[in-house]
Structure formats: C-alpha cells, structure tokens
Amino acid sequence: MSGNGVRGPADWHRAWGNYDDEALAALASTGLLRRAGKDVEAGKVGWHPDGGAAAGLVAADGQRVELAIQGPGGARCDCPAPGICKHILAAALWLRAPAATDAPAAAATEGATEAGQAGVLDEVLALDQDALFKAAGTAAVRKAAGMLAGLGRVDIAEQGAVLVIAIPELDLVCRYVAGTGYEGMVSGAAPRLAKALHLLALAAVWHAHGRVLPWPAQAGTAPSDADTTPSTGGVSAEERRFLLHARALVHETCAAGWSHVSDIAAPQLRALATSARVESFPRLAGLLRGLAGIADLLAARDFGADEAQALQLAAQAHALIHALGAPAAQADPALLARLRGTARRSFEAGATLELLPLGSYWWEARSGARGLTSAFWDPQAGQVRQAVLARRDDSDPGFSKDGAWARHSLWPGAGAAAALAGKALVLEEPRLAEDGRLGTGGATRASTQPAWLLRDSRWQEAGFDDWSALREAIAGTAGLLGEPLDMVLLRPAACEQPQLDEAAQQLTWRIRDRAGRSLTLRLPYEAWKAARLDNVEAWAASGDTIAGVGARLERGGQGLLEPVTLLVGRDARVHPVSLDFEAGQARPMLATRIRRMLRGRTAPAAAPAVRGHGRVVHALLAQLERKAMSGHLHLARRDDELHALRPTLLALGLDGLAHLLARYLAAPDVGRALALYHAGQTCLELDTGFL
Template sequence: MTLLDDLRAQLARYDDDALTALGNRGLLRRAYKDLETQTAEIDAAADAEAVAVRVSGHVVRFDARGPAQAQCGCPAAGVCQHILAAAIALQRSAASGTESVADTSTADVDATRRDAAAVATSDPNLDPNLDPSPNPSVDADAAVDAHGAWLAPLHAALLAFDAAALRKHAGKAGYRWAWQYVQDLDPERGVAIGGDKHVRMAFAHPRIGFRYMGGGLDALIADAQPAQIEKYRVAAVLAYRRAYGATIEAPEPTGRARAAALDLGMDHALPEGGEAVREEARARLRERTKRLLLECVELGLSHLSPAIEQRFSTLAVWAQGAEYYRLALALRRLADHVEWLNARAGGADEHRLCDEIAFVYGLIAALDTAAARGAAPAHLLGRARNRYDAAARLELLGLGAHPWRSASGYVGLTMLFWSPSEQAFYSCTDARPEQQRGFDPIARYRAPGPWAGLGAPQQATGRRIVLDGAQLSAQGRLSGSDATVATVQALAPDASFLAQLLVCAQWSDAAQARAERKRSLLAEPQPMRDWMVLRPARFGEPRFDAARQTLVWPLFDEAGERLDLELPYSAYTEHAIGRIETAANAGVPPGTCVVARMRDDGDAVAEPLSLIAPDAATARSPERSPVDALYFDPAPAAQSGLAGALEGAWKRLRRVGARTDAPVAPATMASEIPAPLRELRHALLAQAERGIGPTVGAALTRTLEARLRRLRDAGFHGFPPTLAADAPLPEHLLRLHYLQLQYARLYDGGAESLEG
C-alpha cells in the first residue's frame, strides 16, 4: 500500500468535527469555499516519502503522520485553510476512486482483527483473553466488534504505544504526571471513550478531548490546547489502555529511590534535594502528626492545653509547605477546635473534636499507604487553591442565583447552571470581603458581567448560555474571567426546559445516590453534586419556626416520604421566604419542580434556590421565564392581593420576634444505626474525653475486646477480633473510632462531613 493510500485511509476517518478540532470552524468554512471555485492537484510521485497537494496557489505536503503534521507553503503558522482544503481533496479523491475505505472487504476486516489480536498477544502486560469492548464505563459505540473495519487498526495502534514511546513523547516528568493523573481518574466519570470512524477520548477535568484517526502520538488531535499538550496525549493513551484491561507501566523512580535501588554506595549516592527531600519531610510530618493525635487521646480531650493548639498550628504550616494541603486544612481545624475548648466557646464540642482527630488519623494512614506504593493520589493531597483549566465550549441552562454571607465575613452571589451534555451542575461565584464597600450581592444580580456578552446574571436565569473560553475547576466552579465570552440564547420553539434537566421524583433515590457518592470518609468533597431538581407529588404548608428563625416547607414524593426545604431567616433570604409563603398560599401548580441543594447532615433537608413551572417549560419571552428565581423575582400577579398582605404580616411578625408557630420536627432519611455500633461510639467518646491513664490499660483492653466480639457476632467483620499488642491503646481507640465512623457513613450516606 502506497503513502497516498495510507493517507486516504486515515483521512476517511475525519469528519467535520475532527477537521474543526484540527483547525477551527472559520478555517473549515474557508477551505470548503476554496474547493468550490478551485481544483486541487494531487502529486504522489514527486517524493516517495510525501504527498503534495496544490490548492489555491500553495503546496501542502503530507507525510505518514497525517494532516496534523502537514506543512503548507503559505506564511500562516500551524494548521491553515489550505491544509484543511488539501485534506478534504484527498478524502474526495478516495471516494471517487476504485478503492474506498468504506468498502473494505471481509478479508481486510479479518486482517485488521488479526492485527489487533497480534498486538494483544505480543504485549506481556495485556490480558490474553482481552475483550475488544472496553469496561462498562466506556461508550458502547467504541466497541471494535461493531466497527471493525474502522476501529480495529486504531485500537491496535493505541495499544501498541509502549512506555518508551510515551516517555520519549512527553519526557520522564510528563509521563510521571500522566501516570499519576490516570491513577486518580474516576473510572466511571473521569474519562469517556467512544467513536464511530475514529476513536474519541474525553477527560472530565480538565475538559479536553482527543480524536485519533491513526498515525503517531502527534496525530492525537485535541479540541483544546493546554500547556504541555504532550503529557495530556500520553494520559489519553494510558487511560485507553486501562479502559481495555491493559496494565500501564509505572514511572521510573527518581532521586534517592533510584540510587538506593541501584545500591551505588555512599561515595556515589545522589545528592539530597528535590523530591527525595520532600518525601522525607512528608514522612516525618506524618509521624509527628500521628504522635500528637495519640498524645491528645492519652491526655484526654477535656484536658488539652494551649500548647496543644500551638503544636497543631505548627504542623499545619509544615503540611502546607510539604504540599499536603488537605492535611494542612484538617490540622488548622483541629487547632481552632482546641482553642475553642480552652476558651469555653459555645461551638466547642469534645465529641466533634474526637471525630475530627479520628478522621485525621485515617488520612495519615491513607497517606502512609500511598507513600509506600510510591503514589500520591490527588484526592488525598488536596489542592492549594482552586485551579481553573480551559474548557473548549460549554452549553448551559441558567437555574437562578442566590446571595449569601459566610461565617468568615465574605458576601457574594452564586449562579447555578446545568449542562445537558455533561449531565452536571456548574456554578459561578462573585464574592468580596464584607468590609469592602460598594459590593451588594443582591444588586450584583442585575449588574453587568461576570462574562463578556452577559448583561447581568439575571439574563442567564431560565435561558441557554453558550460559554467560549470558559475556565472550569475540578469542583465544577466556573471562573468569572474576562476572557470568557457568553452568548445568551433562547430555547428552540419546540424545546422543553424541564426535559433537559435530570429530575428526581423519589426522595429515597436521592438519598441512595448521595450515599453512593459519600461511602468513604476520605472521598473528595463534590459540592456540585449536592444540587438536585426535585419534583414533589405534593407540597405541604410552609411554616416559620420562630425558635430557630427558619422557614420549613415540607415536600412529599409519590411514596409519601417527606423532605423539608429550609431557609434560615436573614436579610439575604427574606425575599425568598416571602416568595415561598406567597406561592404556597396561592397554590403551587402540580408538576412544579424545585431546584435545591441537599444539606450535608443526617436529616432529609434541602435549601431551595428556584422553582420551575411546568406550563412555562417552552416559554421564550423574558416576561415568562421557565425559572422563578426565589431570591430576586417578584411574585406573579396571580399571587398578589391577599397573599401579598399575608407575606407582609409574616415579615412584621418575624421582625418583632413573635413566636407564631410551634417548633417543626425535621424529617429524616437516616438509616437506623445498629445498637452495637452506637454503644461502641459512646464508649470510645467517653474514654477519649477522660483520657487513658496508666492504670486503665488492662481493664480497657478487656472491655474493648468484648465489644469487638459482639460487633463481629453482629456481622461487622471489618473490626479486628482482638487488639494487636504492637500498637498502644490510644492508637487502637482511634482505629476503632475511625472504623465506626466509616460504618456509620455506610448506613447514612448523608452524615455530616468531617471537613467543614
């Protein structure tokens, strides 16, 4: 097969989206216009190693690497319209010839399958029984069996890239980064693999996708251009290998670890510094932190001195310098909590402190295990600050906004969006210190920005927003960067706003979904996944709990289960509370949905943001938006009159502190935690509060082992049968406390977070 045939076979896999990713939409349009008026001349005989195509007076040269590495004689840098026009001309020449990739014979299909099988059997790290279909998290369209003629050669080529080729492409540091990145990926949501005529691989964060139509690693075409694109290409190949069951080679050890493995002796050992020094510092930090945690339990949480608070603060600074950002934050919380206890502050609680100490102990143990394997999982290390990465293009639906004030003295406005394509919530926040004059979160809703092209956050509510040049964090937060351009669009005449949302009508399903996400105490927080669109079967009567200064609005699903919407009274929630009372008095139309954030505790409680009316689902005019922003929108005319008077009466009663309603008992979704677990928790908390003196060791050991036997008899085999003699009693107490916290989390996925 000649080079021209190879290029035609490769270009047959390009569609308009792939050509757009290679250049951009404007270049592709100009390329098609050039071909409408001019004829491209193909010269494959001029050079055995290249194919030349003359188009619009310029010569484009292709080699075996394909159009991604084609060169044009025009002065434009990178991919130009002439390269795209030449690629389209080669595509058309294949379609008009006698040989067509689309007409691949059965023998050719069998040959490509044999090529894929040969690669699989030649790789010692690959499962010989490998199914060409990837794991269930991969799109079924990518299965080689379904499109063997197109995808089998690409499948074989991607699996044929070995570690040496990947290191050569990205460098050793780039390969190490890519390997760790793939290790940290969520197999279900972190990467999507699919394709019809070519292979598509897309990462959730940063939002970057690759298309592979054949060729070398340079032929992986990205739809975004982050810095050091080579390491992202390597990550895409490693993610593809993992998805298809192939092992991926770990990076080479660095620094002192490599020198120790080679046993060069002291005279030839590598000098200390860099990563080796950091790993030693981290090991010392973990040991010192563990020692202080055990000391706190031994002394008793009711007897901690200000010196303990200072030591936690010092360790927090050390952890920040060692790039253990999650540990640093947890240690700062411990220091603050000890300070509150010494000051006898109202928020101090020895039981809560014990839970936090057990959590830090579990985090230290996980970091020890990861360090022993030479790994550094991102969810354990944490992040120094929110990092925003470029997202090529985002299409969002505006769901409203809410003003807020934090306990740390910040005020801000947060907008919420839904991405129909990603099936995920995103948010954008504009915040300032409360002392900064001139910033009003309520007025910010109608002020320009935060992106070019958006007149105000109000204009995004209930409309379709297209963001170009968006900056997105791993937690789903959008940056208010001036470089982002927003285009506000109305829905299509036959489009339904509600039909594009993921609606929950069963509260048990919501509780189960949240429990699945929070099964591990060390799972990384995902605040955007706490948002939901709820469709109640029936709305209860809202009542204002004057004792807690909180509005409680019960919602009931089809099974009669209750979920409470709660809004604590403040200057920022006053309008929303009045709107809810007005809407309830006027009668909420059946089928109305509520956008709400599930609260992170054991009760079935959510905080409402907006209402979505079913009869306004296809409305286009600004006067009738499908989304009713409770914090800002005025009440509809149909809800004025008597309801408005009642709303004013409620406000006046609250301002004078009138107790018009009895306290409202919260609903609960929490599963009943078995008695042996509850009893163990109470015993551990009481002992940690008192401390472990030298005279209680033997009796405490017998008591704890008796409880362990009872727990194992009840089916809790995660607990050890006895207490090992190689660990002190304070460490056993923290281990058992962490285990019971983990079991409690499994029983109640909505249990309160230990990280804020």
C-alpha cells in the same frame, strides 16, 4: 573557600546587595534578621582577615561566613546552627551597606542595583531554560511540569531588584533576586521542595508572558495539558516517607486538643498541604488546606471556629493517608489514582460549555465569610455546576447581598446573576477549580441563548425525578472515594404546600416523584434566610408550575435538603427563580409566624428528630469530639461513656463500628480515635434521613 572566581568587594555587592529585608526574612525569620541587624549596627561584621573579599570570607560576631555567588542560600558558616544562621544574614545586611567597600565599588553596586530594578523581569525571561532544567534535576522538573497545567492565579510584581512571584493556592511566595539566578531564589518552601517550587514559579512567569516551555522528555507531561492527572503507579518510597510525616503531624495536632491549638499548627498544616500537592496527592492537599483554615480560626478564638469540623477533616485525612499506603491501592492503579485525586482546572483548549441557569442563593458562614452561589445544569456532564462570588469577611464594603446579585458580573458577556433569568448560557474557555466549581472571570467569555423549552429532551433528562435514584446517588458520594455533592436538581411530579414545624423552627415541604414517593425538604429559620422562607411559601401557593427545585445538601444522619432555587414554567420555557431575591405573588403566612414566634429570642432552632441508629452514632461522635477538644483522644477511662455504646451498636447491626470502638477502648490512641470517628461519619453519610 568559595571557589567561584569572585575576587572584589563590588562583585560581592552585585551578588548579595539586591536581597531586601523581605527576601532575607523568607530565608529564616524576621526575628533572626532583626538580631543580625543589631550585630551590623554594633560593628561586629567585616571582611575576614584570612582572605577577605578575594576569598569570599566575612567575619560576623566572631564566626567565619563563606560567601557564595548564588547568594545567602548557598553560603556556609562555621557556627553550629543549621541552615541560614544569624551570621549569614548579618553578612548579607553588611554587604548591602556602601561602607563595606570603597566608593568605586559602591558606585558599581548602585549601578548594578539600578540595572536590576529596570530589568529583573527581563532577566527571568531571558534565562537559559535548558541550563535551568539541568540545575533543577529530573525529579524537580517532573513535579513542576505536572503542576503548571493545573495552576490557578499567579501574581507577579517587580520590587526593586526582586521579582516577587506569588501562587496563592500553594500559599507560596518566591523571590527571584537580580543577578543571582535560579539558585539564588528564596521562599518559605521546605528545602526538599524548593527546587521544584522555584522552577514552577519561573515557569509560571514564562507562561504568563506567552513563552513556550520546552520541557524535557523526562518531565512526563506537558503544561498545555488541560487535565493534570498524577501518576497511577504505586506509591514510591519518597511518597511513603511523606505520608508518614503527614500522618504524624495530623496526629500531633489532634493530640494537643483543638480547643487550645497552637499558632504554629496552621502554618505547619498549610506547608504540609503544599507538600502534598507537590507529591501528587491533590485530594490530601485539599483536606489539609481546609484543616489549616479551621486551625487559623481556632487559634484566633474566632466565634465561627468549629472543633467538630476540625476533627472531621483530620479523620478524613488520616483515613486517606492510610488508604494511600494500603496494599489494595498499590495493586490497583485505578483505585490509587482516585485516592490521589486530580487537579483539573480547565476543559480542553477551545472547549465550550452549554449551561442552563438554575438560579442563585446567598449564604453566610459563622466565620464571617459570605457570598453568592449561582447554579447551572450541565447536560454534557449530567450534573450541577456552581460559580461563587464571595468574601472572607466584611473588609470589602462594596460587596453586599444585593450588589452581588445585581451588579457583580460572573463572566464577560453574561452580566450579573440577576440578568441570567430566562436564558441559557454558553461559556467559551471555561475553567474548573479543584473543588469542581466554575471559575469566574479570567479568559472565559459568555454568550446567552433562549431558555430551554419544558419539552426539551435536555430538560426532561436533567436532575432527579426518581427519589430512589437520588438516594443511591447521595450514598455513592460517601466515604473516601465519593465525589463532593452539595447541590442537587430535583424534578418533582407534584408539590404539597409547605408546613410549619414550630418545635424545630422550620418550614417543611413535601414533594413527590413520578412514582408518588415523598421527599421532605426543610428550611430552618435564620434571620438572614427570612426572604427564602417567605418566597418558597409564596411560590408554592402561586399556582405556577414548579418544574424543578435546586436543593442544597447537608450530609449526616439528619439529611437536610434545603430548597434554594425553583424552576418554574413560563411561556413553555424553564425559568429559574432565586428564592433569596425573587418574591412570589401569594402572601406568605407561615414564615411570618416563625419570625413572630422567635422575636426577641436567641436560642438556636431545635434539631430535627434523628432515627435510632443515628442517635447512637451521633452520641459516639459527640464523645470523641469532646475528647478531641481537650486533647484526650489517647485516653479512655473504665467509666467512659463510650463503653455503654458498644452493645447498642451490635444490637443495631453496626458490627464494624462496634469492632472499631472495642479496638479503640482496648488501646486508645489518636490514630484509632480518628479511624473510629471517620467510620461513624461515613455511617451518617450513608443514611439519607430525608427520604
């Protein structure tokens, strides 16, 4: 029996009648809902003879469904299927139909639905928060409170009697159904996470409408905190179970082979990323989200899909999972906190951020994504910060290279990227995304000031003017504990003229630091980079003082540093030059020769030469990538080419890598292959080959 005091058909209509098809599909699947609808159409659903509406019992295709006042999520069926079955869905569909009751009941239901349509948002805002916290439980309250502060955009929409709450960064859509309360909410969240995520969704609605959230003391955090830092305590038993599950799923996905990844892999990885965020593993969540994105492309046979990148992220995730559970992390709270990562998304309330614009650059990815990245020097943090305007594909015809540069505003008060040249920028209420980038739009407001003088101490201390310090900084970002670094500000003491490398189909440009040490920047030719190649050559020959260079960093044994912006002296002030958009005075000759040389060709540019140890590590990774594509990471033949690499690794002094290779060849499995691949990648990251 339901035991909830509901006795009439109209009462069940009020409790169940507001669940639309989308809400019901979120409980199970669209296919199961379709089959349930066919049972209703065939007349296989009605009140059960053992008590009917008074007892809250429905007969559906020969099964007995016990209704619950909180909706289908609390119902029970006597069939052997676990969770929400076809019969529960059929009962929900049948209870929506007026034929299920007499006319007065139907009228009552119609009135309830209309009331729900008019006030489902008001109903959510009027919920008793103390009762809600009690229903959710201490663990769910703690998790929801910890995530709310770092939450990004939340989309809230009323759809009839349903309030739809979407949280894009968690790939989560929750539905609150009028009249059913917190316990009647539905989403695609895993059952063990549903309480916390549903509470988070409601809290986001309250927060969006300016409601103060009186979190109980046991929540352990306040949603007004700007920095959401996970607990620094040891990994709990529940978290260990999650990490084991995460490792098993990553291994399972790799074992299937990245060249024929299944359609279900991406949703599974995405759900796992959500779980990682809830379990206070933000860094792992980011890796899993990236892996899910690549799995989507691979499953769709997208030309931009990259199996090697999938293996790289899987290896990083495997290494991070192992490190999180290692004794060293349990004994060192600071180390564990760094491995967990943080979900910082904003500065202190009322903070301001003073920035020097470094210019902007355009980029295009093989997946079809494209965008404009604007770089800024932050003197307080001593680092480059970036803001991105981007689109995943060509679905937005209004977004173009020239439009993003000249028309799309970054923040109110700042204007487009093109308008920032020759100015300094002050941001009020700045926001940071999880990857450290500046969030555009939102509540942030901008104002401009005169650009910095070349003699300003803030400029004299900016970036790197010592290439040995640059090497140390880049090497320090390698491995699990390294922070992302994809752009650096260089302040050269002297610049040579760019040179054409015809074999590699690129321009090379040597710049020197204050000690006279040389650093080689490279600009590989691609058709969409033509203006960049022209302009770097023209500006280098223009006679203007080049006070700084903004360079993109691509990690690995080749160590590519590609100039994308310049900082030139103009009227004794620092003036940014965006190489994709601003032409110099001199006539470019070398870039023109590259285009003439490649006219009509489709072959990719030759890879730059790699030093001896780099070649061996690249060969090792290439072998593992081929195995990962076919799903053969767990296999190693006697004639496997990997056997021949071990003596060379030992001869080069790469003993640790040689040991991991020997361990893998002795007992090949996915876990050992991922550990070996990650170690090889770290070796390449530590090798800054451009210096």
